[in-house]
Amino acid sequence: TQLLEQSPQFLSIQEGENLTVYCNSSSVFSSLQWYRQEPGEGPVLLVTVVTGGEVKKLKRLTFQFGDARKDSSLHITAAQPGDTGLYLCAGARGVDSNYQLIWGAGTKLIIKP
């Protein structure tokens, strides 16, 4: 079974601080998706990174795909209470439309005002 190690599992920080979440694997992925899940809701896609070394920004969130497409990171600058939630990374295996996803265990993020 392929593994996607996500760290940290839990993070509680003050508003305004920066943080980084990591997803690491020994396997190569065709792309990597990041989702956010708020309490009582299903995960919602934030971004997909495709190319090795790719960097995507979504306001204060910066997503990076490793050069070898085995790892990814999510960096949040000046975290806000609205960033609170469960962040999930998922690596795509396969290049056609019926790809499979390998999921990280998730990072529960709490931003305290």
Place this chain on the structure above:
Amino acid sequence: DVKVTQSSRYLVKRTGEKVFLECVQDMDHENMFWYRQDPGLGLRLIYFSYDVKMKEKGDIPEGYSVSREKKERFSLILESASTNQTSMYLCASRNPVGAPYNSPLHFGNGTRLTVT
């Protein structure tokens, strides 16, 4: 916007009962999925379906079955519920067009099942 609707937000069932979890999507997506979500374990795939009448086992199919008689509906069945099936169940759908990065999953809001 894609809407994936799960019929129940909360369910409490007794050990040995047969349980049906229903999921409906309104965007004519071909692919549908059932996951369970447990703290620290992420999402684990139970079953998926590429199209009507089709089903494939995921990583943890034991104790579950599925039904996909219509394109928009994907049902998860617990033949005889057990306490270790207490979990959050998430349904998702996807339109399999183009490359993977063009077809992310769309999730329902989940059904929290408790088996006593």
